[in-house]
Amino acid sequence: MQVDLVNKQIQTFSFFDQKEKSTKDLSKESASFLWFQLFNYVIARLPKNQQAKQQMIDICKGYYRGNKKETRAIEEFEESYRPEVAINWYSKESFVYKLINKALRTEDIDLLYKFRFFIGDLSKNLQQEHEKLLSSKEKILHVYRGVKLGKAEFEKLKQNQGKLISTNGYLSTSRSKSLALRFSTVQNKRMDLVPILFHIQCNIEHINKHIIFADISQFSEFPEEQEVLFDINACFLIESIQEKDSLQIIKMNLSNEGYKITKDYLKLTRQETKELSAAIVFGRLLHHLGDYDKSQKYFEQLLNDSENEDRAWIEFNLGRAANSKGEWDEARKYYDRAYNRMMKSEPPRIKDSAWILNDIGNVLYVQQKFDEALGYHQRALIIREKFHGSDHGDTATSLNNIGNTLGAQGKYAEALDYHHRALQIREKFHPSGHTYIAVSLNNIGICYEHQNKQSIALEYYRRSLSIYQKFLPVDHPQIQKTQKNIDRLTGKN
Structure with missing residues (x-):
């Protein structure tokens, strides 16, 4: 056997804690899980044309310049590749397999975007083979994977029993338990490795059709491996971890929950901006995760390559990435471009422009240009009240930002009026x-603290903290910041 199943996937895991209440404020681990779930959803919807194929070939040639073996393989791919042979190319230990998994493992959004052409074909091929599996008489599929993991990685798995798990990429398994056992017990020079056998159960009848896995043994150079490959969006529930004869047996069930989490996130995001495509939502997720460089690179690629996407929204999100990196001039440049594009539309996109006016106000605020900031926030408020009414979530955002700006000017009484109006709207729309x-x-x-009304301020800080604790992970910065406010007023600092 030439291809080692252990090395077919570097074992990096993402976990999702189902107890978390808000997919907008995920812990770092859960957010990484969502990243991979949403990536696969988006990649299938990006345009796949000759330009996309050429971008992939060019990046591969550059990466393997001077490597004659891989260069020949790339030339063969360029001349003979057809969409229906994507699985064959992936199952080889070739440049395709190596670079895709490198990009997935490191979450290299630039490289992954370049591979969108092939990843889309691979997912489509896997889906076709998956449908054959669904039409077979098999109801329960048992597959196995033997690996050796470092103790730290294994402890992480133990701590996450009962939670959802996904591998950061494609997951290769075998129908053969004995084959998998060989890889979990293979000799290794490292003494700190833990032998592990993953036993995965797939209830074929109950799994959502969007959860893709397929028997690809017929496409492999080594059909005796009986390989079953799971697509990027597959996730599993860790049922149990038991030790038997120094072997750790981890039982997992294929789960529908990853797909549900993705749909919930998309639904939540589109409640804010209904017109957003999946491609733009993915870039926004990168931004929400704090990956501002990745978000910026992604939207730059989208701006260059996509004719169908809304360029104004792309420029707006490029402005947001620059804003979050503290690059105020760059942010303003993109905001102005997006605003001008919206205003030149037929008819002008007045409602959407409020998002840009709001963000320009935020940039001016951090630059301490409070008078200018106030003007932009007031313009955004007028538009939002006109299109959404006086009790909409976006209206509350503008009221909040005006309150912050007035507060920065020392006008606390006026600021309180706006903040109370924002609070009233938010409590109405989110009763729980x-x-x-x-x-x-x-x-x-x-x-209230600035007005020296410490007891009233303390009451509001405590109410704020109790809500943050309900919805955010315990180590979230906002919880720590609010707790510091309380400690300051109670003399605990």
């Missing part, structure tokens, strides 16, 4: 609680 409510409560507390 939301982090937006906590933001308003905290801002009101700040104003």
Whole structure:
């Protein structure tokens, strides 16, 4: 056997804690999980044309310049590749397999975008083979994977029993338990490795059709491996971890939950901006995760390559990436481009422009140009009240930002009026609680503290903290910041 199943996937995992209430404020681990779930959803919807294929070939030639073996393989790919042979190319230990998995492992968005052409074909091929599996008489599929993991990685798995898990990429498994066992017990010079056998159960009848896995043994150079390959979006529930004869047996069930989490995130995001495509939502996710460089690179690629995407929204999101990196002039450049593009549309996109006016106001705020900032936020508020009414979430955002700007000018009484109006709207729309409510409560507390009304401020800080604790991970910066406000007023600092 030439291709080692152990090395077919560097074992890096992402976990999702189903107890987390808000997909907008995920822990770092859960956010990484969502990244891979959403990536596969988006990649299938990006345009795949000759330009996309050429970008992939060019990047591969550059990467393997001077490597005669891989250069020949790339030339063969360029001349003979057809979409229906994507699985054959992936199953080889070739440049395709190596670079895709390198990009997935490192979450290299630039490289992954270049491979969108092939990844889309591979997913489509896997889906076709998956449909054959669904039409077979098999109801329960048992597959195995033998690996040796470092102790730290194994401890991480133990701590996440009962949670969802996904591998950061494609997952290669075998129908053969004995074959998998060979890889979990193979000799290795490292003494700190833990032998592990993953036993994965797939209830074929109950799994959502969007969860793709396929028997690819007929496409492999080594059919005796009986390989079953899971697509990027597959996730599993860790049921149990048991030790038997120094071997750790980890039982997992294929789960529908990853797909549901992706749909929930898309639904939540589109409630804010209904017109957004999946491709733009993915770039926004990168931004939400704090990956501003990745978000910027992604939107730059999208701007250069996509004729169908909304260029104004792309430029707006490029402005947001620059804004978050503290590059105010660059942010303003993109915001102005996006705004001008919207205004030149037929008819002008007045409603959408409020997002840009709002963000320009935010840039001016951090530059301490409070008078200018106030003007932009007031313009955004007028538009939002006209199109959404006086009790909409976007209206509350503008009220909140005006309150912050007035507070920065020392006009605390006026600021409180705007913050209370924002709070009233947010409590109406989120009766069971939301982090937006906590933001308003905290801002009101700040104003009262500046007015030397410490007892009232403390009450609002505590209400804010209780909501943050309900919806955010314990180590979230906003919880720590609000707790510091409380400690300051109670003399605990």
